[in-house]
Amino acid sequence: MSYLDVIDTLQSVADGVLFGATYSLLGIGFTLVFGVMHKINLSYAAASIGAAYASLIVLSVVKAPAIFIFLLAGLAGGIIGFMIYVVCFRFIPQANPLATLMSTVGALLLIDEIIVHATVGIPVPYPALFSDVIVNAGPFTLRGDLMFMFALGCLSMLLLLVLLYRTKLGIATRAVAQQPVAAQLCGISIPRINGLTFVITGVVGGIAGAMIGAAIGVLSPLLSLPLTTKGLIVTVIGGLGSIPGAIIAGLLVGGFENLFQYFRGVTERDLYVMLLLFGFLVFRPGGIFSPAAGRD
C-alpha cells in the first residue's frame, strides 16, 4: 500500500466519522425511547426526515438565515415526536410488545407516503452550511460542512447529557427508565415523562434529519428506510438503552461504512455494515455498553 493510499484511507475514515455524528443522534433517539419505555419506535428515522422537510416548508415562507433551518427542524421534530407518542403509544396497550411496534411501522409508512405525495417523489435540494470551507490539515482535507455537522451533533449530545444528568427532568426520566413502579410512588407521572421523552428525542431527530439533508445536499423519501436500519444497528451495537454506547457506535458505524465504501464501492458498503453488526451479535450481543446489572 502506497503512502497516498494510506492517506486516502484515513481521509475516508475521518469523513465517515464526522458524518457518523448523525447516526449517533439517530441511535440516541432509538435508545432513549427504548430505555424509558422498553419499546422500539420504528417511525423515528422517518419522522426525523419529515422534520427536515417541515423545516424547508417554513423556510420557504419565512425569510431567515440558513442556520435557523436546524432550529426549525428540531422544533418540527419535537412536535412530530409528540404526535407520534399520542397516536402510536398513549392509548395503545403497553403489555403487548407487538402493538406499538405495528403502530410505529404504520406511522413510518404514513410519513413516507405524505412526503412522496407532497413532493411527487422528487428529491428536494437542502441547504448546506460552510460547504465552501475546506481546511487543510497536513495531507488531509476536512470538509467545512461535515465539521460543522459534527460540531452541531456534539453540541446536541452535550445538551442532552446535561438535561439527563443535571436537571430534575433528567432525574425523573432516568427514574422512570430504571424503576417505573418506584418512580410512580415518588410522584413522577409516567405518561408525562413518556411524552416528554418523545418530544426530546424528536428534537434530536429533527436536528439529525437536517444534518443528513445538509450533508447529502438533498432530501428524499428514500432516505427513511436505510436510516431506520442504520439507527437500529447503531442502537444494538451501542447497547440497547445506553446513550454513550449510541454515540460511540454512531461514529464507529460512520467511519466503518466510509472505509468500506472507499475499498469496495457504494454497492457493497452496507454489506460490511451488516457484517459488523453480525460480529457484534455473535461476540458481544449486549453491545459496547451493555447496561450493568444492579445488585438486586
Place this chain on the structure above:
Amino acid sequence: MEAMLEIADVVTAYGKIEALKGVSLSAAKGRITCLLGPNGAGKTTLMMSIAGALKPRQGSIRLEGSELVGLSPARIVGNGVALVPENRLVFPQMSVRENLLAGAYQRNDSGEVTADIERMYARFPRLKERREQLAGTLSGGEQQMLAVARALMSRPRLLLMDEPSLGLAPIVVKEIFGIIAELNREGVTIFLVEQNAHLALQVAHHFYLMEQGRVTFSGNPGELAEDEVIKRAYLGTRRSAG
C-alpha cells in the same frame, strides 16, 4: 382516636381474580398500625391500592376525610402519602443523592430539599458515606434505608411501609425497626405491612390480621397471644382452596 387513613370495603382485582374482597380498616393519626398476614393475603395489593398504583374496583380510601380513590399516584403523593415499596425498588443506576432528589420530585422548594437531604444524611450516616455511590451497589439494608429516606423526602403525613424487613439480616432489621419507632415519635403516622410478627407487635399500637383478601382480626398487641398471631400471620386459619 382521630383516623389518618380510613379504608372502607375496598375491592381490588387482577382481571377476574379479586385480591382484596372488601377490606375495611383504619390507621390512627400519630400511631403505628400494622397489617399482618400470610403470603398472598393481599397486603401488598392493599398498599399499592392506597398509593394509587392499583385502582380499586369499589370502596373508598380516605386520608383525613379526603377521598384518594381515583387520584393518580402523583396526586396521592402530593396529598402527603408515601410508600416504601416491597423489595425497596431503589433506582439502581442513580446515586444515593439522586435517589433522594427523585423522592422530592413534587417539591419546588429546592433550598428546603437540600436541607432535608442533609437531615436524611444525619439520620442515616451510612447513606452520607455512600452519597455518590450508585444505589444498585448498596447492601440490602442500605437500600432499605435509602428507600425509607426517599419516601420521607416528600414530607408525608402518612408513611406506608411494605415489608421493610424482607430479606435483611436480623441486626439490620432491628435497626430499621428502631428507625420506624423514632419516626413515629417525631409525629409521622405509619401504616406497616410485616411478616415478622414478633417485631411488628413490639412497635405497633394497633394491628390487623389479613387472610385471603379479608381482614380477619383487629386488635391491640396483647389482645391475642403472640403465638396465635404468628400462627395466623404465617399460616392463615382457613384452608386454601388450592
